Amino acid sequence: MRKVRVRAPQDLVAGASLVAVSLFAIWATAPLAGGRLGAPGPGFVPRVLAVLLGASGAGLCLLSLTRAGEPLGRWPLRGPLLIGLAVVAFALTIRVPGLVVAGPLAILVAGAASPETRWRELAIFSVAVTACCIGLFRTLLHLPIPVLVLPGWFTL
Amino acid sequence: MSTLISHLALGFSVAFTVPNLGLCFLGCLVGTLIGVLPGIGPIATITMLLPVTFGLPPVGALIMLAGIYYGAQYGGSTTAILVNIPGEVTSVVTTLDGHQMARRGRAGVALGIAALGSFFAGCVATLIIAALAVPLTRVALLFGPAEYAALMTAGLAFAVVLARGSILKSIAMVLLGLLLSTVGNDLETGAERMTFGVASLSDGFDFAVLAMGLFGFAEVMRNLSVEQARDVVHGAIGPLLPDAADLRQSAAPIVRGTLLGAILGILPGNGAVLGPFASYALEKKLARDPSRFGRGAIEGVAGPESANNAGAQTSFIPLLTLGIPPNAVMALMVGAMTIHGIVPGPLVMTRNPSLFWGVIASMWLGNLMLLVINLPLIGVWVRLLKVPYRLLFPAIVIVCCVGIYSVNNSPGDVLLTAFVALFGYAGTRLGFESAPLLLGFVLGRLLEENLRRALAISRGDLTVFVTRPVSAWLLLTGLIVLVVAVLPGIRARREEVFVE
Numbered sequence: 202m203r204k205v206r207v208r209a210p211q212d213l214v215a216g217a218s219l220v221a222v223s224l225f226a227i228w229a230t231a232p233l234a235g236g237r238l239g240a241p242g243p244g245f246v247p248r249v250l251a252v253l254l255g256a257s258g259a260g261l262c263l264l265s266l267t268r269a270g271e272p273l274g275r276w277p278l279r280g281p282l283l284i285g286l287a288v289v290a291f292a293l294t295i296r297v298p299g300l301v302v303a304g305p306l307a308i309l310v311a312g313a314a315s316p317e318t319r320w321r322e323l324a325i326f327s328v329a330v331t332a333c334c335i336g337l338f339r340t341l342l343h344l345p346i347p348v349l350v351l352p353g354w355f356t357l
Numbered sequence: 358m359s360t361l362i363s364h365l366a367l368g369f370s371v372a373f374t375v376p377n378l379g380l381c382f383l384g385c386l387v388g389t390l391i392g393v394l395p396g397i398g399p400i401a402t403i404t405m406l407l408p409v410t411f412g413l414p415p416v417g418a419l420i421m422l423a424g425i426y427y428g429a430q431y432g433g434s435t436t437a438i439l440v441n442i443p444g445e446v447t448s449v450v451t452t453l454d455g456h457q458m459a460r461r462g463r464a465g466v467a468l469g470i471a472a473l474g475s476f477f478a479g480c481v482a483t484l485i486i487a488a489l490a491v492p493l494t495r496v497a498l499l500f501g502p503a504e505y506a507a508l509m510t511a512g513l514a515f516a517v518v519l520a521r522g523s524i525l526k527s528i529a530m531v532l533l534g535l536l537l538s539t540v541g542n543d544l545e546t547g548a549e550r551m552t553f554g555v556a557s558l559s560d561g562f563d564f565a566v567l568a569m570g571l572f573g574f575a576e577v578m579r580n581l582s583v584e585q586a587r588d589v590v591h592g593a594i595g596p597l598l599p600d601a602a603d604l605r606q607s608a609a610p611i612v613r614g615t616l617l618g619a620i621l622g623i624l625p626g627n628g629a630v631l632g633p634f635a636s637y638a639l640e641k642k643l644a645r646d647p648s649r650f651g652r653g654a655i656e657g658v659a660g661p662e663s664a665n666n667a668g669a670q671t672s673f674i675p676l677l678t679l680g681i682p683p684n685a686v687m688a689l690m691v692g693a694m695t696i697h698g699i700v701p702g703p704l705v706m707t708r709n710p711s712l713f714w715g716v717i718a719s720m721w722l723g724n725l726m727l728l729v730i731n732l733p734l735i736g737v738w739v740r741l742l743k744v745p746y747r748l749l750f751p752a753i754v755i756v757c758c759v760g761i762y763s764v765n766n767s768p769g770d771v772l773l774t775a776f777v778a779l780f781g782y783a784g785t786r787l788g789f790e791s792a793p794l795l796l797g798f799v800l801g802r803l804l805e806e807n808l809r810r811a812l813a814i815s816r817g818d819l820t821v822f823v824t825r826p827v828s829a830w831l832l833l834t835g836l837i838v839l840v841v842a843v844l845p846g847i848r849a850r851r852e853e854v855f856v857e
Contacts, residue, residue, distance in 0.1 A: 211787060211788055212523070212788070214787055215526060215787040215788060215789065218787065219529050219533075222533065222536075226536055226551070229551045229553070230550065230551060233543075233548060234548075237817055238812055238817030238818075239812065239813065239815075239816040239817025239818075240813060240817070241808075241809045241812055241813070242546070242548075243543035243545070243546050243548040243550055244550070245809070246535075246539055246805045246808065246809070247536060247539040247550060247551070250532055250535050250536040250539065251536060253532050254529060254532040254533060254536060257525055257528055257529040257532065258529065260525055261523075261525055261526065261529070264525070271788060274786065276786055277581075277582040280578055280582050281578040281581070281582070281778075281779060281782045282779075284574060284577055284578050284581070284754060285574075285578075285775045285776075285778060285779050287751075287754055287758075288574060288754065288758060288771060288772075288774060288775035288778070289772060289775050291755070291758040291762075291771060292758075292762075292768040292769075292771035292772045292775070293768070295758075295762055295768055295771070296768055300759070303758075304755055307751075307754060307755050307758055308751040308752070308754070308755050309751075311750065311751040311754040311755075312747075312751050314581055314750075315581060315746075315747045315750065317745070317746075317747040318747050319747070322748070323747075323748070323751065326748055326751070326752075327751070330751070330752050330755055331755070334756065334759055338759055338763065342409050343412070344408055344409070345763075345766060346759060346762065
């Protein structure tokens with residue numbers, strides 16, 4: 202038997218992830234009634250879509266064995282993870298203690314994502330941008346964004 | 358004809374009020390700003406500003422949001438010409454000849470012709486919308502659920518073909534988008550679908566979260582992972598006004614680009630993206646000396662720039678007449694409309710004529726304003742382009758955070774957006790495009806609703822989609838487009854167009 206060679210690793214991983222999503226969706230919609238064609242139930246459309254998605258994933262996997270394609274390539278992780286972390290930090294601090302802390306925190310964490318960052322410059326910049334955000338969103342546009350909330354003591 | 362004029366007169370009487378003029382100007386200004394800045398586009402911006410529009414009257418809200426959208430097309434070309442980075446997807450082709458013109462000391466002329474072409478295209482597109490709106494609305498009233506489902510399917514087929522990269526991957530993304538749209542309470546039975554008991558999911562996956570994650574944060578992640586060679590044109594920009602020879606050379610490409618862009622823009626499935634590519638290819642084919650292209654041919658700027666603006670505006674047609682959003686920006690418009698209790702579709706024109714014609718008239722005024730914003734203020738935008746990305750991206754991150762928080766005042770949304778962004782980034786690494794996913798998501802609910810209704814009416818007879826002539830034609834068109842795209846010869850050409 203000839204050894205099977207993967208000729209498009211990126212497509213293989215892509216196809217496999219689609220199949221995984223499809224299986225997950227089929228499992229998640231299992232309790233829903235499918236109905237008949239004449240009276241489609243709530244599970245009808247999602248299940249059809251999940252099966253089609255799985256089929257296209259399987260197709261990608263098969264094609265990756267026959268058709269040459271992209272390698273999996275480099276996955277730079279530092280940038281994306283730090284950006285994600287910055288957003289998470291913002292989410293956790295926006296209610297308490299508010300934008301005054303959440304703003305500079307998110308900017309500083311995000312700044313670590315780029316190797317070009319100069320820290321002193323970014324620190325000053327973060328304060329300035331946060332001030333602009335407060336001025337724009339809170340004062341000018343009247344959005345209810347918590348600026349500074351110290352429970353039981355101070356709320357702005 | 359006289360009704361057209363009376364309609365436009367009504368529109369101008371609405372658009373010419375002080376608050377609406379102000380909102381139109383504000384929208385155009387913000388649009389230009391984000392168009393100029395690479396790394397933040399109209400989708401993220403409109404998502405961010407959606408909460409701001411809650412307090413505005415509906416006409417004003419739509420006028421401002423529309424201004425952001427077509428304003429971004431203008432701004433995108435400025436970055437394309439001066440920095441060789443497309444500010445928006447639709448200005449990718451402009452980098453080819455626009456930047457070359459800039460390197461030859463003709464940046465001013467390139468900017469000038471782009472603005473003039475866009476202005477002409479904007480004017481014509483406004484007239485086309487006004488002229489087509491009434492007849493198309495009549496057509497829409499003849500549409501049953503089967504036709505609606507078929508039209509959306511055809512639109513999704515277009516979206517697949519227009520996306521870059523592998524067709525199969527694009528199809529998968531459309532399917533994934535559709536699948537995501539089924540999360541939440543079932544429209545007919547109220548059954549919970551794939552919510553896993555999470556209360557906030559019962560209304561469905563939030564569109565703002567998805568759009569901001571895939572197009573706001575994931576975009577920043579992508580930009581950080583590729584080294585961007587920024588090539589800001591140094592030295593003088595030169596005269597802004599093209600001379601007589603330039604105008605003679607550009608006149609015909611502008612007209613052709615406008616028509617091409619306008620027609621492609623109407624297609625559901627984000628045809629506006631195709632316009633500039635098609636126009637560039639056409640001009641290159643028609644040119645007496647095609648080798649000039651890529652070395653600063655003014656036709657290569659004039660045609661595509663007119664096409665992208667015309668397309669951006671005519672993409673309002675499916676939304677306003679059929680109630681179908683042809684791209685993600687229009688889906689956000691749906692959001693802005695429904696918040697004010699307006700259901701997009703053929704009835705908007707009869708029930709809210711002042712809104713409908715007011716928005717259309719504002720587009721013409723907006724194009725006039727953009728001419729002013731872009732040409733005399735060009736120095737401001739050039740200075741903005743010199744802000745280094747290391748400062749720009751943290752600012753984009755924080756503004757997007759505040760924006761997504763404000764949509765529902767929910768920190769949970771912000772968390773969810775972070776995860777969507779990471780998935781979006783991983784998807785890009787695997788060669789998946791975000792645009793078809795978002796369009797699938799946008800059309801998903803409408804498509805399912807109409808599909809199920811059509812099946813219920815036909816009592817489960819699937820042939821209803823091919824026995825009703827309009828539906829059959831629409832499906833056939835979608836199928837032809839897909840088949841043609843898969844054929845090897847055409848596929849090579851399609852790749853060629855995108856590579857160029």
